[in-house]
Amino acid sequence: MTNEELYEKIKSRFGDYIVEHSEFRGELSVTVKKEKLVELMNFLKNDPELLFDYLVLVTAVDFPDRDERFDIVYELRSLPHKMIMRVKTRTKDGEPVDSVSSIWHSANWDEREVFDMFGVKFNNHPDLRRILMPEDWEGHPLRKEYPLKGKPEDDVWLDKHLPEGQLKKPRHTRMP
Amino acid sequence: MNEAYVTKNEREVILNVGPQHPATHGVLRYVVKLDGERIVSSDPQVGFLHRGIEKLAEYMTYHQFNPYTDRLDYLASMNNNLAYVMAVEKLLGISDKIPPRAQYIRVIMAELGRIASHLVWLATHALDIGAMTVFLYCFREREYIIDMFEMACGNRLTYNYIRIGGVARDLPDGFLDRLKEFTNLFYGKVKEYHQLLSKNRIWLKRTKDVGYISKEDAVNYGIAGPCTRGSGVDWDLRRDMPYLVYPELNFEIPVYDEGDVYARYLVRMEEMVQSNRILEQCVEKIPDGEVMVDEPQYVWEPKERIMTHNYALMKHFVKVVKGFKAPPGEVYFGAENPKGELGFYIYSTGEGKPYRLKIRAPSFINISAMPKMVEGGLIADIISVIGSLDFVFGECDR
Numbered sequence: 001m002t003n004e005e006l007y008e009k010i011k012s013r014f015g016d017y018i019v020e021h022s023e024f025r026g027e028l029s030v031t032v033k034k035e036k037l038v039e040l041m042n043f044l045k046n047d048p049e050l051l052f053d054y055l056v057l058v059t060a061v062d063f064p065d066r067d068e069r070f071d072i073v074y075e076l077r078s079l080p081h082k083m084i085m086r087v088k089t090r091t092k093d094g095e096p097v098d099s100v101s102s103i104w105h106s107a108n109w110d111e112r113e114v115f116d117m118f119g120v121k122f123n124n125h126p127d128l129r130r131i132l133m134p135e136d137w138e139g140h141p142l143r144k145e146y147p148l149k150g151k152p153e154d155d156v157w158l159d160k161h162l163p164e165g166q167l168k169k170p171r172h173t174r175m176p
Numbered sequence: 177m178n179e180a181y182v183t184k185n186e187r188e189v190i191l192n193v194g195p196q197h198p199a200t201h202g203v204l205r206y207v208v209k210l211d212g213e214r215i216v217s218s219d220p221q222v223g224f225l226h227r228g229i230e231k232l233a234e235y236m237t238y239h240q241f242n243p244y245t246d247r248l249d250y251l252a253s254m255n256n257n258l259a260y261v262m263a264v265e266k267l268l269g270i271s272d273k274i275p276p277r278a279q280y281i282r283v284i285m286a287e288l289g290r291i292a293s294h295l296v297w298l299a300t301h302a303l304d305i306g307a308m309t310v311f312l313y314c315f316r317e318r319e320y321i322i323d324m325f326e327m328a329c330g331n332r333l334t335y336n337y338i339r340i341g342g343v344a345r346d347l348p349d350g351f352l353d354r355l356k357e358f359t360n361l362f363y364g365k366v367k368e369y370h371q372l373l374s375k376n377r378i379w380l381k382r383t384k385d386v387g388y389i390s391k392e393d394a395v396n397y398g399i400a401g402p403c404t405r406g407s408g409v410d411w412d413l414r415r416d417m418p419y420l421v422y423p424e425l426n427f428e429i430p431v432y433d434e435g436d437v438y439a440r441y442l443v444r445m446e447e448m449v450q451s452n453r454i455l456e457q458c459v460e461k462i463p464d465g466e467v468m469v470d471e472p473q474y475v476w477e478p479k480e481r482i483m484t485h486n487y488a489l490m491k492h493f494v495k496v497v498k499g500f501k502a503p504p505g506e507v508y509f510g511a512e513n514p515k516g517e518l519g520f521y522i523y524s525t526g527e528g529k530p531y532r533l534k535i536r537a538p539s540f541i542n543i544s545a546m547p548k549m550v551e552g553g554l555i556a557d558i559i560s561v562i563g564s565l566d567f568v569f570g571e572c573d574r
Contacts (some may be wrong), residue, residue, distance in 0.1 A: 024505040025266055053395055056510065059534040061523050075508050075521065075536075079395065079411055086508070106398025109544040117230075132223035132573060141231055148235055 001049065003028040006085060009049070014040055019090070029086035031071075037089050038098045044076060044087070045103055052076040052085070055100070058110035060118045064144045069093045070120050074100070096121040117142035134161070187211050193558060195224055200562060201300060202569030204543070213554050218547045222540070225573040233533040237499025238264050238340060239476075241533070246334035248518075248535065249571040251296050254289035254325070255513045256571075257338035258282055262419060263509035263520035264340050267502050271419075273469050278342035279421045280462040284355065285328070285338065286420075286511075287451040287458075291362070292321045293514035293566075294444050294451075298369060301441070301563030305382050310372050317365050320358055327351055341475035342468035352459055359456045366449055373441075383438040387549040387561035390435055397545035400538045401516030402447060403565060406440035408433035413512040425457050437564040444566075474500050499528030508536075515539055515566055535574055539567035 001009075003023055010030060011018060017036040022029055032040050044052040056075035063069055068090040077084050091097050099122040101107040111122045112131040119140035122128060130137065137157065139146055193206040200206065203224035209216040229248070233241050245260040246253040265271045299314035322332050327348055329337035337344050373379045389397070394407040404411060412429040414422045430446035432439035468475055472491070482492045504526035510519030516538025523532040542565045549561050 025269065025507050027507060029506065055398055056508070056517070056519060057521060057534060057536040059521060059532075061532045073506075073521065073534075075519075079409070079416075082416055084417075084508070086506075104398065105393075105396045106541055106544065109540065113540075130223075132226040134223075141228060146231075148231060 001081065001083060003085075006050070006083070009047075010040070010044075013043065027084060027086060029088055031088040031090065034072075034089040034091055034097050037087075038100060038103070040087065041074070041100050041103050044085075049081075050078060050083070051080050052078045052083070054079050055104035055106050055110075056084075058100075058107050058114060060114045060120055060142075062118060062142065062144045067092065070118060072097055072114065072120065091120060093119075094121075096123045098123045099125040101125055116140070119143065188216060191555070198304075201567065202572075204562070204567075204569065206546075206558065208550075208555065208558065210555060213556075215550050215553055215555060215558070218550055218558075220543050220546050222543060222569070223573050225569045227574065229574045230533055230535060233530055235529065237496075237528050238502065238530065239495070239499065241530075242339060243334065243336045246336055247570055248537065248574065249293075249513065249515060249539070249568045250333060251568055252289045252293040252514045253333065253335045254285040254338060255293070255511065256518060257336065258286050259509065259511035259513065259518045260520050261338050261340050262511060263507060263522055264502070266509045267505065267507045267522050267524055268340075268471075268474055269503070270341065270469055270471055270474065273471065274342060274420075275466040275469060276421070276463050277346075277465040278467045278469070280458050281343050281347060281467060282338055283420050283422065283425070284455060284458045284462075285325075285335075285343075287454045288321050288324065288355075290451045290514045291448050292318050294448050295321075297444060297514075297563075297566040301560075301566070302373060302379075304559050304563045305379065307373065307376070307379065310369060313365070313368060313372070317362065320361075324351065324354055324358070327354070339468075339475070341471060342466070346467045352462070355455060356459050359452050359459065362452045363449065366445065366452075370445065374445075380438065382556075382560050383436065383441060383564070385436050386553060386557045387437045387440075387564060388435050389545060389549050391433075393545075393548060394435070397548060398541045399516065399545045400541060401512065401514070402443045403440055403516065403542055403545075405429065405431050406443045406564075407435040413510060413517060417510075419509075419511065424461070425454050427451075427454050437560050440564045501526060501528055502530075510536065513538060515568065515571065516542060518571070535571075537571045537574060539565075539569070539572035540574075542567055543572060 007021055007028055014036055017033045019031040044050050054077040056077050059073050061071040070091050072089050074087045099111055101111060111125055114120050115128055116130040116133050117140055189210045191208050191210055194200045195203040195205040205221040208218045229244055245256040248256045295314040295318040299311040302310035325335055326332050329335045389407055391408045394404045394409055408431060410431045415429055427450045430443050432442050477488050481488045502524045504524055506523045508519055508521045510517045518538055519536035521534040522530050525531045550558050
């Protein structure tokens with residue numbers, strides 16, 4: 001199935017909810033409104049002509065200047081039909097997105113990572129905790145406003161957790 | 177003791193395995209809830225080696241980020257370079273312009289990297305279960321491969337050899353002869369490993385019917401590479417979504433249906449043989465020619481030219497400081513790595529640096545399936561499951 005046919009198939013069913021679509025280097029990406037995300041994903045996974053049974057990754061892209069700030073990106077693959085496509089949805093800061101971890105279990109940790117790195121919350125997620133950063137960390141490092149070398153406040157966390165005598169303040173220069 | 181006193185909950189013990197445990201291959205904290213020796217539930221906790229590589233990538237030019245990929249899965253640095261570079265080339269739209277010789281060199285390096293990574297896997301997997309000898313055998317052959325890598329690029333662990341547009345330099349004289357020597361030798365070596373382990377009664381008891389995961393679960397949990405092929409999923413990116421010159425080469429994808437640790441062991445052992453077959457064909461088929469694509473706006477110019485031509489030096493300076501402007505768009509490329517599918521998702525806004533770079537790390541996804549595999553098993557099974565999943569924390573935690 002070519003990308004055009006694939007898009008037509010999605011459009012015939014979810015036409016009103018598609019925000020935009022594009023094709024770049026042979027990869028189709030479809031941006032859908034977040035209310036219809038789970039329904040679309042269920043359709044993509046279970047339709048016999050599509051069978052996108054493998055979720056490659058879930059991630060987010062941060063656009064601080066936009067009203068709907070985060071793009072949540074889902075990269076899908078159909079093992080039986082050897083197809084790939086990308087589904088995206090948009091959300092505002094603080095507004096949760098429906099979790100797809102009931103459809104693909106691999107979304108479980110990926111969504112935890114998105115929550116950890118961007119602070120995007122997911123509805124109906126079985127276990128939404130931080131995963132890569134420490135549990136009592138403040139801030140979400142992959143947001144664009146988060147400085148590369150960390151914030152001065154992070155020293156408080158280090159003082160709390162590092163053993164006595166190790167790396168006392170002042171530490172290396174924290175440039176903004 | 178009173179029957180009511182020993183309630184079900186009182187039998188349960190919570191045990192921390194790691195983070196500093198010799199068998200976790202890095203810093204994995206594994207919280208297990210036990211009933212006697214049986215595992216009731218478990219929760220792997222990762223992130224101890226988190227270095228923020230994805231954040232760093234947003235502040236770096238595409239060339240500058242290349243050495244960082246070496247530090248992901250440090251046992252197969254060549255394969256990481258390959259996956260990253262192929263993703264950038266896909267973004268630039270120069271994937272099909274890579275000279276054939278460079279493509280063959282990339283395949284040689286990727287397959288050597290696969291063998292080297294699998295050798296470390298076999299060595300540590302066997303060592304964890306208690307077979308010390310295999311470790312020494314495997315590192316003997318790995319040394320041979322590392323020497324070859326050193327010959328080609330001067331480094332022994334982090335290579336940064338595969339670059340955007342081709343490879344850093346042509347193969348040195350005598351490399352292909354050594355490679356030929358290695359491929360002839362290696363079949364016998366794999367037989368030795370099989371003799372040591374495959375029919376060993378202790379090995380069979382520790383690996384058969386341990387860490388079972390079904391075919392449906394393997395796909396649904398997203399685990400990739402040899403781990404899924406041990407569960408009967410016939411999928412390999414080299415064959416099913418081909419890249420480089422893999423379609424021209426003749427190799428088989430080993431698939432076993434049992435879904436246990438022993439099946440994953442057999443898959444990787446067979447993969448080493450198949451990689452060796454690929455290498456044999458590459459030695460025969462490798463053509464002469466350039467090793468770098470002719471796209472001066474994207475790739476480094478030859479050093480001699482930069483040092484002798486004023487204008488070339490100026491252009492080089494701009495490329496180093498600002499990077500090349502990649503077209504705006506987003507791409508995903510996944511390559512079949514020894515651990516599974518390593519993918520790079522790049523979102524470019526047309527600047528010299530990626531706006532967002534996401535690394536799809538196979539180790540991360542594979543660990544997320546661990547609770548499913550060890551549930552109901554014995555606590556000692558954790559060690560053999562960890563060995564069979566073959567994860568590296570540089571990649572998992574990024």
